[in-house]
Amino acid sequence: MNDQTDVLLAARGLSLSYGTVPAVSQLDLEVRAGEVVALMGANGAGKSTTLMGLAGLLGPAEGHVELMGEPTTEPLHRRARRGVRYVSEERSVIRSLSTLDNLRLGPGPVDDALSLFPELEALLDRPAGLLSGGEQQIVTLARALAGDVRVLLADELSLGLAPLIVQRLLGAARDAAAQRGVGVLLVEQHAHLALKHADRAYVLHRGQIVLSGPADELSDRLDEIEASYLHGAMPAAATP
Numbered sequence: 223m224n225d226q227t228d229v230l231l232a233a234r235g236l237s238l239s240y241g242t243v244p245a246v247s248q249l250d251l252e253v254r255a256g257e258v259v260a261l262m263g264a265n266g267a268g269k270s271t272t273l274m275g276l277a278g279l280l281g282p283a284e285g286h287v288e289l290m291g292e293p294t295t296e297p298l299h300r301r302a303r304r305g306v307r308y309v310s311e312e313r314s315v316i317r318s319l320s321t322l323d324n325l326r327l328g329p330g331p332v333d334d335a336l337s338l339f340p341e342l343e344a345l346l347d348r349p350a351g352l353l354s355g356g357e358q359q360i361v362t363l364a365r366a367l368a369g370d371v372r373v374l375l376a377d378e379l380s381l382g383l384a385p386l387i388v389q390r391l392l393g394a395a396r397d398a399a400a401q402r403g404v405g406v407l408l409v410e411q412h413a414h415l416a417l418k419h420a421d422r423a424y425v426l427h428r429g430q431i432v433l434s435g436p437a438d439e440l441s442d443r444l445d446e447i448e449a450s451y452l453h454g455a456m457p458a459a460a461t462p
């Protein structure tokens with residue numbers, strides 16, 4: 223499982239900027255088949271920017287992205303055809319359309335989405351704008367995980383949601399990794415939540431990766447990591 227050939231998506235010396243303003247620099251990270259990787263860090267550390275770069279929404283200032291071992295500059299819709307799914311921080315349902323029609327807009331079969339999230343059956347006729355925030359996020363994730371998905375890039379799935387729904391969403395991402403070999407990269411600001419659901423994690427600090435390793439090892443440093451978010455101090459150098 224930890225073989226190089228299992229690397230589905232990677233950043234190699236990747237720097238991303240907004241105009242002339244650098245946001246993240248010299249990132250090296252990998253997402254392998256069947257693993258859940260968390261990308262953690264304080265507000266403004268560069269987590270969403272990194273995800274956008276990996277998804278193809280933001281071109282590199284330096285370095286490159288590799289998809290299935292090949293450098294790529296394709297935009298998101300082309301990466302999507304190769305199984306990359308991106309869930310942004312904003313819930314991307316169309317409020318005036320029914321739940322069913324929202325699911326139909328996804329890249330995979332509706333039946334797939336419903337077998338992953340049977341609780342949506344009862345909501346199919348309801349306009350998505352009338353769903354709760356958690357239900358809207360379930361629709362978004364159901365759509366992303368339906369069909370032939372290889373990599374899931376998910377930005378703050380837990381944002382503003384009740385713990386039970388968060389468990390459901392992160393559990394589904396975990397299942398996709400464990401049962402279907404999907405490589406999952408979760409952006410998550412809550413360090414304990416990230417480490418609870420991930421196999422490995424990277425910690426970003428002011429646009430650079432300052433810590434990385436197995437989630438259980440980083441869990442031992444949870445207090446230090448959380449303190450670094452609050453005080454802006456960099457956690458001590460990465461453990462080997």
Ligand SMILES: Nc1ncnc2c1ncn2[C@@H]1O[C@H](COP(=O)(O)OP(=O)(O)OP(=O)(O)O)[C@@H](O)[C@H]1O
Nearest residue numbers: 240243245263264265266267268269270271272411
């Ligand atoms: N559209 C933009 N134009 C200019 N600068 C931006 C833009 N979006 C983000 N930035 C800057 O890039 C840096 C990284 O932001 P990013 O949103 O990636 O961080 P984040 O870790 O996802 O933060 P949060 O947890 O608050 O979402 C920040 O300094 C931010 O102000």
